Amino acid sequence: MKDEGGSVAKTNSGNFFEDYEIGQVLEHAVPRTVGPGERALYHALYPERRALYSSDQFARDSGLPESPLDDLAAFHVVFGKSVPDISLNARANLGYAEGRWLKPVFAGDTLRAQSEVIGLKQNSNGKTGVVWVRTKGINQRDETVIDFVRWVMVKKRDEDAPAPSTVVPNLKNALEPADLTIPSGLDFSDYDFGQAGERHRLSDYAIGEVIDHVDGVTVEEAEHMMATRLWQNTAKVHFDATQREDGKRLIYGGHVISMARALSFNGLANAQIIAGLNAGAHANPCFAGDTIRAWSEVLDTAETSAPGVGAIRLRLVATKDGSVGELKDEDGRYLPGILLDLDYWALIPL
Amino acid sequence: MKDEGGSVAKTNSGNFFEDYEIGQVLEHAVPRTVGPGERALYHALYPERRALYSSDQFARDSGLPESPLDDLAAFHVVFGKSVPDISLNARANLGYAEGRWLKPVFAGDTLRAQSEVIGLKQNSNGKTGVVWVRTKGINQRDETVIDFVRWVMVKKRDEDAPAPSTVVPNLKNALEPADLTIPSGLDFSDYDFGQAGERHRLSDYAIGEVIDHVDGVTVEEAEHMMATRLWQNTAKVHFDATQREDGKRLIYGGHVISMARALSFNGLANAQIIAGLNAGAHANPCFAGDTIRAWSEVLDTAETSAPGVGAIRLRLVATKDGSVGELKDEDGRYLPGILLDLDYWALIPL
Amino acid sequence: MKDEGGSVAKTNSGNFFEDYEIGQVLEHAVPRTVGPGERALYHALYPERRALYSSDQFARDSGLPESPLDDLAAFHVVFGKSVPDISLNARANLGYAEGRWLKPVFAGDTLRAQSEVIGLKQNSNGKTGVVWVRTKGINQRDETVIDFVRWVMVKKRDEDAPAPSTVVPNLKNALEPADLTIPSGLDFSDYDFGQAGERHRLSDYAIGEVIDHVDGVTVEEAEHMMATRLWQNTAKVHFDATQREDGKRLIYGGHVISMARALSFNGLANAQIIAGLNAGAHANPCFAGDTIRAWSEVLDTAETSAPGVGAIRLRLVATKDGSVGELKDEDGRYLPGILLDLDYWALIPL
The missing domain is CATH 3.10.129.10 (Hotdog Thioesterase)
Structure with missing residues (x-):
């Protein structure tokens, strides 16, 4: 943990392609507690009106304890945490796969994020490579609330660095319905279509x-x-x-x-x-x-x-x-x- | 509730003049729980400084349990809910009358809205008409918190549709002081003019x-x-x-x-x-x-x-x-x- | 408290240089309750990521009861309250000194502000003067949470008004470490550098x-x-x-x-x-x-x-x-x- 002293650069220059290896787990920094402020801002920034995320009452009538944070807000918080370690030197955000929302995020929850490197492939130009990571959002009870794969094209720091062994993960083209996790207690039997719009x-x-x-x-x-x-x-x-x-x-x-x-x-x-x-x-x-x-x-x-x-x-x-x-x-x-x-x-x- | 099938247009095209009839009650969609996020955003968006809406302590000293949501924020939430049913095809928002704030709205309250059609008058051009509605905002305890009349000029879908009987509601030019509802417990006897500004x-x-x-x-x-x-x-x-x-x-x-x-x-x-x-x-x-x-x-x-x-x-x-x-x-x-x-x-x- | 009647100007024209005197205490208006909305807006407006202000969990692991409002947000609230009385007619905000954060501000706290005039010096042009004030932010328990000196150049209302005796406060060039107040309970012994970033x-x-x-x-x-x-x-x-x-x-x-x-x-x-x-x-x-x-x-x-x-x-x-x-x-x-x-x-x- 100890640095060599005051002369070392203090700022984060991010990771380059040769900094990643298969199986490496990156614990992303800055846990974040979310709450009613984030929820209101989500409604101010996007014209989102789905009733389950707008009304605590509608959420309770659907079997949830209260209205959760928008699923995409949870995704953005987790994604954002991964940026300094994964995509600060990214040339392109190439794709997503196997994203699963496993638990709703409620006001007061604290999210942190980690990513595991699951694929590496140097590009033929020798200047960049593709990195696949599986990123998890984890709450204060150590429950994984969201989990997704993304892959990015990252610059090499040193173009002469040797290429790693190519590992391309075997990803599903699409999740099967059986792969989906239904929030605990969710029940649409008495769904109010009128109130939902x-x-x-x-x-x-x-x-x-x-x-x-x-x-x-x-x-x-x-x-x-x-x-x-x-x-x-x-x-x-x-x-x-x-x-x-x-x-x-x-x-x-x-x-x-x-x-x-x-x-x-x-x-x-x-x-x-x-x-x-x-x-x-x-x-x-x-x-x-x-x-x-x-x-x-x-x-x-x-x-x-x-x-x-x-x-x-x-x-x-x-x-x-x-x-x-x-x-x-x-x-x-x-x-x-x-x-x-x-x-x-x-x-x-x- | 069942639609005819996948080929039917799914989006809301709003109501046209001939869709309204006197006495019709429209239950507007998407209930909304408001809280400290909406309150903070109100202060970020408008230079509002009135002490009763800024300080829980000032509100308590005035006999309220805590600082309520700004009265206009409550109005906007209720008004906003009525837009998809009342004014999506409106040419003009013509007027307001008999608006009453009946209960303060506090953090955690969930508001829904409904409107009753109380007036209809086709314009002489045959292309538009005026619709008067009385819109209510209702909280999670089924208490009406706000209640107002507005009238809008709405397009006809079909210019050949017959004109309805003209009904112009009898509205007060202004509420009498006796028509106003004072929030329960409100007491300005010990009002702190210094802190109020x-x-x-x-x-x-x-x-x-x-x-x-x-x-x-x-x-x-x-x-x-x-x-x-x-x-x-x-x-x-x-x-x-x-x-x-x-x-x-x-x-x-x-x-x-x-x-x-x-x-x-x-x-x-x-x-x-x-x-x-x-x-x-x-x-x-x-x-x-x-x-x-x-x-x-x-x-x-x-x-x-x-x-x-x-x-x-x-x-x-x-x-x-x-x-x-x-x-x-x-x-x-x-x-x-x-x-x-x-x-x-x-x-x-x- | 009683005004002379309806004909008097109702708006605040602020104070001018000759309105201040040494020892005068100005109680600034409009107390403000802060909460999770202000916190979320702070994160939306500034790229602030420090873990203690982002995560309740990180704050608890550092010995605080929860994540406080950003120290600068507390400063801005207190500073903002002083503007109508101190700097509405200011030509320039000249400096700050001896600012101390004495208590963290938590969601639900209500802040008010007061300033004491501690220095006055008319400028040689006779048109303006410098006013030094020590401004305090005070919470609902009457605890001072923040305290700072600032000085501003303020216009005179009447250029012929006599100059006050010059009083220039004796301010420290910098606080000594011993002048700093550490938040009660703060403990960085088990600080998580990884989560902090x-x-x-x-x-x-x-x-x-x-x-x-x-x-x-x-x-x-x-x-x-x-x-x-x-x-x-x-x-x-x-x-x-x-x-x-x-x-x-x-x-x-x-x-x-x-x-x-x-x-x-x-x-x-x-x-x-x-x-x-x-x-x-x-x-x-x-x-x-x-x-x-x-x-x-x-x-x-x-x-x-x-x-x-x-x-x-x-x-x-x-x-x-x-x-x-x-x-x-x-x-x-x-x-x-x-x-x-x-x-x-x-x-x-x-």
Whole structure:
């Protein structure tokens, strides 16, 4: 723990590709207690209206002790903690897989995060490599509340450093319904569709159905910076206008995820709880002044073991051009108006 | 509750004029639990400093159990819930009447809202009509905490639909002092004028007196959008810059109300509690970059049944040109610099 | 308490130089209860990550009952309350001295503020004078939680008013370590450097060492106005774009202090608690669009009486030009890129 003395650089320069090894566990710094302030800010920053996260009464009527913190807020807190160790020198956030929400996060909970390195592959240019980590969010009772894999492209510190053995983890394309964890006590048998805002239950959605969520939000620098800071995410590009010639700040991809998910209330108000993250791509960068819109495609549906609770697998797409239903060009590249392509499971009344 | 199947549009397109009928009760969606986060955000968004809403100790010394949520925050939450059912297709928010604050809202309370249609009048152009509703905010104990009438101009879906019988409700021009509800236990006998910030009591205000509140706030897009989202108000025009050629977003009229009321601290610091809303007009639209200022005119004063508690009826005017005391041109139209003309009752120490 | 009647101006025009006299005590208005909302907003507005203020668990492991409100948030609340009485007509905020944090502020605490006039000196131009005040923040148990001296240049109302006797208080250039108050129960013996984010303890810092905190934040109008309002600071120049030709608002100096202190996490993550403020200068004004960066210089180190707890005296410099280590030109004037020069004591594990 003892440093060599005052002359050593004190600031964190982050990890480079050659700093990672398979099986390494990184304990991320700065535990965080969340509460009613974070909840109110989430509602101020995103047009989220799902009743389970808005009303303690609705949550109790659904078998939970009170309204939890939004599932994505929990994700952002955990993700943010991993940034200084995983993605400070990242060139790109390449993907997500096998994300599972295991316990709701309630006001007063304290979250910490850790990541295990599960994959490494140096790129053929010898300058960068891909690192796969499984990141966990853990509460004050040492319970894992969230768990996901992400992989990032990281610079090498020294281009002459030898390449590690390539290990590419075997990841599921999508979680099975049986992989999902249902919050303890959840019961949608007496679900109040009127108070929730829409009357559509799982059986009203058809696989392949595309829902245009209609609304749009034009984003501002102050908002995305406040959101990203709230999650204690320290990546410079989100805050420092001198990093780019046009003075714009790159918007944290998670801000786009939360905005799109909130916009999807209109058409998916009853897809209350996020239970699994199958895949995700930040297709193009988002900047202040962009107007974010969203559409969803129903990919799958399933029953669960909990009373009245079904699962719906959704593709959630955020755009900055208002297009609906189109994703990629004929070469398989994302169209320039696409910001986000996310594949997730939500819990919804049967 | 069951939909016809996956092919039906899932999003809310709102109600049109011919969807309303006299006596119809609309239960608005998404109950909302409010708490210390909403309170802190209110203070971050508006320069509100009234002691009763800032200090639990001051509230206790005034006979309340703790500091309540700002009366306008309670209003905005209830108003916001009514938007998807009442004003999503509104062309204009025409007026308010008979607004009463019946119970303070405290941290932990859960609010829901319902509206009853009490008036309908098709316009002579056959394309729009006016709908009057009485909207109630109701807490988790089924107590009505707030109750107000508003009327909006709503588009017809089908211009050929027959006009309903015209019913124009008989509304009071202003509430009488006896119509006001005093929060249970309120007692201003030992009111601490020093801690409240001004020494003026009810008898220091003369009917007809005009108070220039002096201060100004230049508003920003990020602020009004955060405020409006916090109330879960979903009207597109407040968030989506592509709705107008100049890329500006129309600021929610309630944002102007809260800003003007907060500015009125300077000169009316002791007009602590809003008890009644007599009338209100959003005279001209407000946009980011406008500098909001405010002035008040004393319209009436009265005693109440509570110890040391008086009532003051105020005209609160918000401007974007810094004018004071002028409202309308010779043809009775609001001057272009006027944003808001609000008529309300506040409770103030005798 | 009784006013002369309705015709008297109701708004606060603030105090002028001739309104102050030595020994005068001003009880500042509007007590404020702080809570989890203020805490979350602090994290949204500043990139603050120090573990003691982020995690209740970390605070308990350090001997405190829970995570306190950020020390600077407490300072801002108290400072904000003093503005209407002290600096509404101030031309310049000239300096700080002898600032002491005496008790942590916890959620639910109610703060009020009072100032005693301890110095007066009319300027030779006869138009302005310097006022020194010692300002205290006091909680609901009448305990002083914070105490600091500041001096401001204030306009005279009447240039012909006679000059008061000059009294210049005898202030310490810096607090001695023995002047610092350690929060009751604080114990860093089992300090978790991993969770805190850096491994550097007091002995790792050398007097004279300069730390470049590397990160930068480009500030926005919406953010600094929300922050400044949150502290109920009412100074017009921070909110009203019509006060300057370029439409910019002067950013509250305390916003720069909090931003710089938060940025100093990177290199001083373990300088957890602010215990003393020795001196401070707002060297140049800060405006929206500026990118704030920070560097620190270690000025002194000391042990304290609490287990495992040391003290570190730091110069914290905020810049808008990214310079490091330079402060003044050859004539002793601050360089144009310097925003803040602050001298403070923090508590840090031995």
